[in-house]
Amino acid sequence: MIWNETMECMNREDMRKLQGIRLKKTVERVYHNCEPYRKRMQEKGISPADIQTIDDIVKLPFTSKKDLRDYYPFGLLSSPMSEIVRLHASSGTTGKPIVVGYTRNDLAIWDEVGARCFTAFGLGKQDVVQISYGYGLFTGGLGAHGAVQTIGGTVIPMSSGNTEKQIMLMHDFGAVGLACTPSYALFLADAMKDSGIPREEFKLKVGAFGAEPWTEEMRREIESKLGIKAYDIYGLTEIIGPGVGYECQFQNGTHLCEDHFFPEIVNPETGEPMLPGEFGELVFSTITKDGMPLLRFRTRDLTRLIYEKCECGRTSVRMDRILGRCDDMLIIRGVNVFPSQVESVICEMLELEPHYFINVDRINNLDTFEVLVEVKEEFYSDEVNKLLDLRKRIVHRLQSVIGLSPDVKLVEPRSIERSQGKAKRVNDKRKFN
Numbered sequence: 554m555i556w557n558e559t560m561e562c563m564n565r566e567d568m569r570k571l572q573g574i575r576l577k578k579t580v581e582r583v584y585h586n587c588e589p590y591r592k593r594m595q596e597k598g599i600s601p602a603d604i605q606t607i608d609d610i611v612k613l614p615f616t617s618k619k620d621l622r623d624y625y626p627f628g629l630l631s632s633p634m635s636e637i638v639r640l641h642a643s644s645g646t647t648g649k650p651i652v653v654g655y656t657r658n659d660l661a662i663w664d665e666v667g668a669r670c671f672t673a674f675g676l677g678k679q680d681v682v683q684i685s686y687g688y689g690l691f692t693g694g695l696g697a698h699g700a701v702q703t704i705g706g707t708v709i710p711m712s713s714g715n716t717e718k719q720i721m722l723m724h725d726f727g728a729v730g731l732a733c734t735p736s737y738a739l740f741l742a743d744a745m746k747d748s749g750i751p752r753e754e755f756k757l758k759v760g761a762f763g764a765e766p767w768t769e770e771m772r773r774e775i776e777s778k779l780g781i782k783a784y785d786i787y788g789l790t791e792i793i794g795p796g797v798g799y800e801c802q803f804q805n806g807t808h809l810c811e812d813h814f815f816p817e818i819v820n821p822e823t824g825e826p827m828l829p830g831e832f833g834e835l836v837f838s839t840i841t842k843d844g845m846p847l848l849r850f851r852t853r854d855l856t857r858l859i860y861e862k863c864e865c866g867r868t869s870v871r872m873d874r875i876l877g878r879c880d881d882m883l884i885i886r887g888v889n890v891f892p893s894q895v896e897s898v899i900c901e902m903l904e905l906e907p908h909y910f911i912n913v914d915r916i917n918n919l920d921t922f923e924v925l926v927e928v929k930e931e932f933y934s935d936e937v938n939k940l941l942d943l944r945k946r947i948v949h950r951l952q953s954v955i956g957l958s959p960d961v962k963l964v965e966p967r968s969i970e971r972s973q974g975k976a977k978r979v980n981d982k983r984k985f986n
């Protein structure tokens with residue numbers, strides 16, 4: 554099912570025209586209402602008249618997370634405070650939180666794009682959906698909440714935490730959909746098993762997972778543990794929250810709501826545009842928002858864009874899986890390492906649980922690289938020789954995927970700390986030296 558066929562399946566030429574019109578309006582808005590933007594444009598020697606089509610977007614200055622911090626809390630608003638009806642703040646995974654203000658119109662846009670997501674996941678009016686993203690300043694809970702209400706589904710506004718109750722209500726209320734972070738989905742899978750309630754007694758079929766990077770291998774783990782189909786939902790506070798992008802039933806990329814959020818891929822070092830299909834840093838311009846429109850916002854997320862029409866009939870651009878954030882990339886002994894590479898190796902191996910933790914340090918001027926992995930119950934009790942062999946195979950596989958041999962430590966099942974929101978899987982002690 555498609556929620557908004559006009560927008561999701563528009564031919565590309567018409568879409569670009571529409572994006573041009575919307576961008577022009579947004580540029581005029583920020584130029585006249587937001588001083589930092591006006592100043593920046595003046596410094597670059599451009600005025601709103603220079604922006605006529607979507608191709609002109611490259612003339613505009615970038616916006617970064619730092620700008621949001623520098624103008625904290627309300628310096629980047631383009632609407633008077635009297636028009637702002639809601640505030641959200643980022644979870645601050647990487648530093649001081651940033652604040653975003655929404656007008657009524659912005660909230661309506663958010664509901665609209667969220668409705669596209671949950672419809673694409675196959676959910677509708679008849680379905681009960683448990684929202685186990687945190688409610689509050691974090692956009693996850695309220696974002697998914699508005700989306701499910703918009704499609705007419707029944708919301709269980711559960712929030713995260715309180716695991717036993719999560720499982721009880723999921724069972725008693727017959728939740729068909731579950732929305733949470735992928736790491737919390739794994740946590741709930743274990744809790745479901747512990748509850749002793751047979752899987753057949755749950756109605757759960759579909760998961761809407763996002764807010765943190767997850768690999769294809771992690772998807773398979775979650776799907777088999779929970780017995781559901783797991784979909785990706787993408788978003789970020791600065792742009793709106795969850796609903797910027799979503800997977801369709803073909804799961805060959807995350808469709809972006811590009812009639813609201815115009816995406817570009819640039820070289821993360823130089824800011825130069827990359828060629829279509831090349832990997833780089835994702836950049837968004839909001840082209841319909843009023844409260845706090847952002848132009849060319851550098852997400853720090855690394856991915857690529859796919860412009861071919863999708864089998865589902867949608868023409869909207871798709872983004873590939875997010876490799877990670879530029880800030881997540883570890884440079885260990887000169888080698889670039891993404892936690893997602895470690896994750897895919899660990900999830901491939903039958904004997905391991907999909908839980909891991911990476912420790913990086915520098916001792917005597919040499920980087921140390923340790924990976925803790927959980928062994929499944931049935932293998933943990935194996936004889937020492939077998940465990941040694943398993944360890945060797947993991948090191949070998951990691952060496953061939955990332956080009957480095959970490960010190961692998963096999964640990965007991967359930968000994969690595971679980972996350973109820975965004976998982977923290979890396980401790981890079983070098984940063985504090």
Ligand code: ADP
Pocket residue numbers: 643644645646647692762763764765766767785786787788789790791852854875877878
């Ligand atoms: P914070 O930056 O504090 O984590 P947000 O909650 O706004 O604040 O997080 C947005 C970020 O979360 C995105 O830029 C991206 O890195 C990550 N993210 C969100 N959804 C996904 C997803 N489906 N896949 C991968 N990463 C995601």
Ligand code: ZN
Pocket residue numbers: 801802803804808863864865866867
């Ligand atoms: Zn599709």
